[in-house]
Amino acid sequence: GENVEQHPSTLSVQEGDSAVIKCTYSDSASNYFPWYKQELGKRPQLIIDIRSNVGEKKDQRIAVTLNKTAKHFSLHITETQPEDSAVYFCAASTGGFKTIFGAGTRLFVKA
Amino acid sequence: EAGVAQSPRYKIIEKRQSVAFWCNPISGHATLYWYQQILGQGPKLLIQFQNNGVVDDSQLPKDRFSAERLKGVDSTLKIQPAKLEDSAVYLCASSFDRPYEQYFGPGTRLTVT
Numbered sequence: 001g002e003n004v005e006q007h008p009s010t011l012s013v014q015e016g017d018s019a020v021i022k023c024t025y026s027d028s029a030s031n032y033f034p035w036y037k038q039e040l041g042k043r044p045q046l047i048i049d050i051r052s053n054v055g056e057k058k059d060q061r062i063a064v065t066l067n068k069t070a071k072h073f074s075l076h077i078t079e080t081q082p083e084d085s086a087v088y089f090c091a092a093s094t095g096g097f098k099t100i101f102g103a104g105t106r107l108f109v110k111a
Numbered sequence: 112e113a114g115v116a117q118s119p120r121y122k123i124i125e126k127r128q129s130v131a132f133w134c135n136p137i138s139g140h141a142t143l144y145w146y147q148q149i150l151g152q153g154p155k156l157l158i159q160f161q162n163n164g165v166v167d168d169s170q171l172p173k174d175r176f177s178a179e180r181l182k183g184v185d186s187t188l189k190i191q192p193a194k195l196e197d198s199a200v201y202l203c204a205s206s207f208d209r210p211y212e213q214y215f216g217p218g219t220r221l222t223v224t
Contacts, residue, residue, distance in 0.1 A: 006153075031210075032210035034212070034213070042217075043202065043215040043216065043217055043218060044154065044202070044215050045215070046212045046213065049212065051210075089153050089154070091153075093210055095210060096142070096206070096208070096210030096211070097159065097166060097167055098156070098167055098169070099144070099156050099159075099213075100156070101153030101154050101155070101156075102153050103152055103153050104151075104152070104153050
């Protein structure tokens with residue numbers, strides 16, 4: 001079946017460094033790619049999303065890039081802060097249908 | 112605006128018992144989703160409603176799980192009978208339309224013993 005692979009599963013960075021999380025999807029019809037942040041015991045919250053007609057999108061310290069040919073997309077967080085520590089999930093959907101989430105990346109930002 | 116509401120927040124049942132979860136989406140949101148999140152994994156879509164119609168239930172274990180969304184607003188998800196592997200957090204989410212941001216509820220943590 002369709003799936004989304006996410007790497008790494010765990011990422012530890014020093015405060016102020018950058019963090020990169022990568023995802024690969026299998027369904028070539030996927031056209032919407034959101035990223036969610038989930039803090040311990042809390043609900044997932046959207047932090048940024050990108051559609052297939054765009055190659056890159058940026059919002060302050062967060063950016064997402066999409067390579068449709070290779071079917072992968074990445075989340076970039078610059079100038080990381082301790083409050084960025086959380087689990088990050090990528091997802092892929094086709095027109096808002098069949099949303100598939102990756103397994104998650106646990107990000108630790110060390111002060 | 113009020114967020115997505117879910118109840119109960121926690122539920123402990125024995126295997127083979129039945130359980131039901133309730134979700135009230137954000138007002139005006141046409142699309143409603145139920146996800147199962149097993150500890151340490153990403154959310155897995157169980158069923159998606161557009162208004163009161165089912166648009167995707169391909170990953171719903173239909174022999175034991177059922178869901179409905181009457182009048183295109185509130186929704187209930189039922190498990191009957193429950194198995195040990197159903198222990199998870201059940202998340203409800205809604206979006207204004209698709210594909211737009213999904214707003215998640217606080218979830219119901221189910222423990223099956």
